[in-house]
Amino acid sequence: MVKKIFGLVIFVPLGIVLIVLSVANRQTVRLALNPFQPDDQMLSISAPFFVFLFSAVIFGLLLGSAVTWFTQGKYRKRARNEARSALRWQAEADRHKSRAEEIAGSTLPQIPAK
Template sequence: MINRVIIVLILVPLAVILIALSVANRETVSLTIDPFNPGNPALSYSAPLFVWLFAALILGLILGSFATWYNQGKHRKLARQRKLEAELLRKEARKASAETAATPNLPSLH
């Protein structure tokens, strides 16, 4: 149910906006990588403007995802360390409870 709401409220309007953007920006635009010789055909690429916009969007998503993943590395490392520590403590607790269960209750000398 919630997935359908997300699709209807977010993805459908986003798709409509992207389609409208694509239709409105069909003009061919040249992207030149060589700033000193803009007419160089080997380093100039022509495509509709919406293609360049989508390419920039996708590149931004990829770079942003990578930057987020890289910055969260210290948190993942800490989580791994704490998971190992918790597992070690669980093993020690099981061992201690097994030892107390195996030891008979002796009367105290008091």
């Protein structure tokens, strides 16, 4: 519930701001990728300004997600190792339990049936 409220508080105003920016910045601009010759048509892109804004936001989200995923790799590896260890311990406990039941079953005195 808190995540939903937090998401609404953050993402609704962010969406409104992005929509307002995209409506206000519909004019075509040119992004020059050659800093030494900005008039070079081969290394420039013309598009509405909001396209560049959205591209920057999407690029930032993807880059941030990738960095987070790589930095959390050690924790995922640790979790995998711990899960394998837990499975080994569980299997060993099951073996000991079944062996204890076998021993307990064979050492119980037999009561004659009437």
